[in-house]
Structures are given as structure tokens and as C-alpha cells.
Amino acid sequence: MRRLLLMGLLLLPFLGMAQGFQVNLHGEKQIGMGHTGTGLLQDGASVLFNPGAVAMLPENFIQGGINPLFFNSSFLLAGSNQQENVKNNVATPFNVYGVWGPKNAKWKIGMGIYTPFGGLTEWGNTWSGKYSLISLNLKAIYFQPTLSYKFNDVISVGAGFVIDYGSVNLKRAIPTTPDGQAELDGSGSGTGFNVGVFIKASPKFTIGLDYRSKVQTSINDGKATFSVPASLASSFPSPNTFSASIPLPATASIGLGYKPCDKWLVAFDFQWVNWDVYKSLDFNYGQTTSTLKNTSSPRNYEDAFDFRAGAQYEADKGVFIRFGGGYATTPVKDGYVTPEAPDANRVYGTAGLGIKAAKHLDIDIAFEYEHLMSRTQTNIESGLSGTFATNVFIPGISLAYHW
Numbered sequence: 233m234r235r236l237l238l239m240g241l242l243l244l245p246f247l248g249m250a251q252g253f254q255v256n257l258h259g260e261k262q263i264g265m266g267h268t269g270t271g272l273l274q275d276g277a278s279v280l281f282n283p284g285a286v287a288m289l290p291e292n293f294i295q296g297g298i299n300p301l302f303f304n305s306s307f308l309l310a311g312s313n314q315q316e317n318v319k320n321n322v323a324t325p326f327n328v329y330g331v332w333g334p335k336n337a338k339w340k341i342g343m344g345i346y347t348p349f350g351g352l353t354e355w356g357n358t359w360s361g362k363y364s365l366i367s368l369n370l371k372a373i374y375f376q377p378t379l380s381y382k383f384n385d386v387i388s389v390g391a392g393f394v395i396d397y398g399s400v401n402l403k404r405a406i407p408t409t410p411d412g413q414a415e416l417d418g419s420g421s422g423t424g425f426n427v428g429v430f431i432k433a434s435p436k437f438t439i440g441l442d443y444r445s446k447v448q449t450s451i452n453d454g455k456a457t458f459s460v461p462a463s464l465a466s467s468f469p470s471p472n473t474f475s476a477s478i479p480l481p482a483t484a485s486i487g488l489g490y491k492p493c494d495k496w497l498v499a500f501d502f503q504w505v506n507w508d509v510y511k512s513l514d515f516n517y518g519q520t521t522s523t524l525k526n527t528s529s530p531r532n533y534e535d536a537f538d539f540r541a542g543a544q545y546e547a548d549k550g551v552f553i554r555f556g557g558g559y560a561t562t563p564v565k566d567g568y569v570t571p572e573a574p575d576a577n578r579v580y581g582t583a584g585l586g587i588k589a590a591k592h593l594d595i596d597i598a599f600e601y602e603h604l605m606s607r608t609q610t611n612i613e614s615g616l617s618g619t620f621a622t623n624v625f626i627p628g629i630s631l632a633y634h635w
Contacts (some may be wrong), residue, residue: 254481254505255350256538257299257325260596260630264584265542266556268499270487271430271440275594275632276329279344279378282440282487283390284428286331286380287340296328297596297630303353305574305622309360310610312618316359323352327630342378344392347371349480355571357413362405364614365571366413372398372449372480376426387431394424396447396480400454402572406468408460416474418454422447424480438489446482446509451475456517466521473518482506495546499556503538507563529613536563542582550588554598557581567612574620576607592635600626 259277262269269281276293278285301323307316325347333340349372357366373396380390399419406412424447431439452475458468487501510533516526542556562575569575584598602624610617 255301255325255347257301257600257626257628258327258346258348259329260297260584260598260628261544261554261586263299263582263598263600263626263628264554264556264586264596265497265499265544266501266540266558266580266582267538268487268489268501268540268542268556270428270442270485270501271438271489272487272497272499273430273438273489275634276331276342276344277327279329279331279342279376279392280327280346280426281485282428282430282442283342283378283380283392283426284388284442285430285440286342286378286390287333287338287382287388288380288430288432289331289340291634292333292340293329293331293632293634295330295594295630295632295634296326297628298324298326299598299626299628300324301352302625303351303622304624305353305620307355307359307361307571307574308619308621310608310617310619312360316355316361319354319356321352321354323350325350338382340380342376342380342390342392344376344378345373346376347373349398351572353572357403357405357411360618361571361614361616362411363407364404364611364616366403366405367401368403368572369401370399372396374447378426385432387429389429390427392426394426394445394447396422396424396449398422398449398451398478400451406458406460408464410461412458412460412464412468414459415457416454417457418451418474420449420451420454420478422449422480436491440485440487440489442483442485442487444483446506447480449478449480451478453518464523467523469519469521469524472524475516475518476514479509481509497544499540499542501538501540503540505536505538505563507533508535509533510563531568532565533563533568534565536561544586552584552586554584554586555582566609569607569609569620570611570614571616571620574604574607574622576604576620576622578602578604580624592633594632594634596630596632598628600624600628602626
């Protein structure tokens with residue numbers, strides 16, 4: 233029982249942020265074009281995609297968007313023919329950007345508030361993996377003040393300071409008679425940076441480089457609550473506290489933009505995600521017992537990659553049609569897949585529509601479908617064995633005011 237409990241608790245979702253919990257929903261124009269944007273000049277989302285491009289933007293921006301995320305995952309236990317599914321909860325990643333600079337100035341300042349990591353998953357308290365996870369609600373919100381400078385009409389650079397605020401609520405069953413329950417609830421913070429270079433090689437061809445640093449997020453004095461039979465209460469002090477330090481990975485991106493004619497724009501992005509920094513999870517309780525001990529759990533993730541392409545067509549004056557797609561690899565090795573992040577290599581397709589509703593107002597909508605390859609796994613710590621299959625559906629809308 234002690235091993236099952238500890239293995240369940242060790243899989244804190246804040247640390248299970250594989251590719252599946254890296255939320256790449258940072259701007260509707262960019263989503264519509266397959267998440268390309270590092271090498272493009274489009275709107276205030278350049279604050280995230282490439283701070284170096286911000287100074288090249290021809291206008292100032294205030295904009296915001298939201299992307300309801302429908303995560304449909306199923307599990308087939310080894311030796312069973314009954315499929316189990318997550319509940320129909322909806323996560324709501326969002327983004328807000330502001331960009332401002334005097335007309336004809338070489339500099340601009342920007343601010344971004346966005347959610348690069350997160351998840352909302354509920355399997356319920358009766359499914360076969362209940363000792364690994366009942367439910368998860370995870371948010372990581374980044375605040376990024378930014379400064380960008382244009383050396384000339386060809387090259388500009390920019391940098392942003394990142395402040396991260398994260399929160400997590402996790403519930404798992406405890407294998408007692410009857411079943412108990414553990415709830416972990418906490419929040420933490422960390423800091424990092426985002427730097428970029430933008431090159432306007434010609435009127436038709438642009439190049440962007442961006443690097444977002446690792447953010448070491450620390451959770452201190454999180455609340456751990458255990459509901460167990462009275463005979464076991466002394467083994468699980470409740471309420472209790474917990475602490476952990478979580479490396480949210482660095483990313484590096486290169487992007488290309490090309491305008492073959494007035495009506496068409498095409499783009500390509502490549503992103504590397506440094507998940508190799510996530511070697512182990514060290515987990516400490518405020519109060520320990522012979523049953524509930526501080527633990528260290530191996531993760532041994534590997535770096536992941538994302539290949540993206542997209543296009544935009546101006547169908548009519550002020551009406552833009554967008555489409556794109558990509559392929560992303562998973563950092564989660566065999567033996568480490570969990571219900572919090574039932575991750576696998578994935579393919580995705582996107583589409584979008586942009587409308588200039590008024591002289592200074594843009595309305596953009598986008599839709600994304602992601603398909604994760606089915607993956608049959610036995611977790612080396614919890615022993616949960618079976619096949620995960622996941623599809624993700626993501627509509628979105630944004631408003632942008634520019635002047």
C-alpha cells in the first residue's frame with residue numbers, strides 16, 4: 233500500500249508537463265497558420281513568438297484571445313475490452329498582449345500575459361487508474377514585460393523578462409479499505425527570459441530566431457490533505473504541506489516567412505524543447521512518517537521537437553483565410569507515460585479566418601485538431617498498464633485593436 237500511494241503522489245501533474253501540457257495557443261493568426269510566427273510580423277503576439285520583431289511592427293496593439301480546449305483521452309486497461317474516458321471538462325488557455333512605441337521611433341515596449349503550460353483532466357474515482365489520478369487542474373501563467381529595438385530596416389532585437397505564476401490541484405485515490413483520497417493543492421512562482429532577433433532580409437523574405445529560457449518554478453507550503461480510515465490517520469498527517477521545484481523547459485525556435493505575391497504569405501517554424509532538464513522529481517512533505525516519506529522519482533525525459541508550416545491567403549480586402557499543420561515529438565520515454573500526460577508523438581491541422589471589422593479592429597478565429605498516436609505502456613512506478621488514445625479539439629477567437 234505504501235508503495236502504491238507514494239508512486240501515485242510522485243506523479244505531480246505540474247511535473248508531468250510533457251508535450252501534452254505545453255500549451256502552444258498564443259495567438260489566433262499564428263494558430264490558424266499552423267502555429268508559425270517566429271519569422272513573421274503580424275500582431276502583438278510577437279511579444280511571445282519573437283520579441284525582436286516587436287520593434288518592426290508598423291502599429292501599436294492591444295489584443296486578447298481565448299482558446300477553449302477539449303481534451304478527449306481514453307484508456308484501455310491491459311487484458312480488458314472496456315474503454316474508459318476522461319470527463320468532458322474544458323480548459324481555457326488565454327493570451328493578452330500590448331505593444332506601444334512612438335511613431336517612427338526605433339523602439340517599442342510590450343507586455344504579454346499568456347498560459348504556456350496547463351491542463352484540466354478528470355478521470356473520475358472509479359476508473360482502473362484511480363490510484364494514479366482522479367483529477368487534475370493545472371495552470372501556469374507567464375507575465376512578460378518586453379523591450380524591442382530596431383537597428384535599421386533590416387534587423388531588430390528584443391528581450392522580455394518572464395515571471396511565472398503556477399497553481400495545481402490534484403486528486404488521487406489511496407489504496408485503503410475503503411479507498412481513501414489524497415488532494416494536493418499549491419502554487420508557486422519562477423522567473424526567466426525571452427529573447428529574439430528578427431531579420432527582414434528582403435521585402436518578401438523574413439527570418440526570426442527566438443529563445444525562451446527554462447523557468448525553475450518552486451512550490452512551497454502546498455497543502456496536502458489525506459482522507460483515510462481512522463486506523464491509518466497517524467500514518468498520513470492531515471492537513472500536511474509539500475514542496476517541490478519544477479523545471480519548465482527552455483525552447484528555441486527559428487522561423488521563416490515568405491510572401492510570393494500580394495495575396496499569399498507562407499511560413500515555416502522549427503521548435504526545440506529542452507525537456508532533457510527534467511531528470512527527476514524530488515518531493516518533500518512538511519510532516520513525514522514511516523509510511524509517508526520524502527521521495528525522489530526518476531523521469532529521464534528527452535528533448536522534443538516541433539515542425540510547423542502554414543499559409544495565409546487574402547481572399548478579399550480585409551478577409552484572410554489561413555491554414556497549416558505540423559508534427560511534434562514527445563519527450564516522454566517508454567515506461568514514464570502517466571494519465572496526467574498520456575503523451576505521444578502527434579500530428580495536427582489548423583484553420584483560421586481573419587476579418588478587419590473596422591479600420592482599427594481585427595477579429596480572428598481559429599480551429600485546431602490534434603491527434604496523438606495511440607500508445608500502449610506500463611508505467612514503471614505505478615504499474616498501470618494499458619493503451620492511451622487522445623484527440624484534442626481547440627476553437628479560439630481574438631480581438632485586436634491597432635493604431
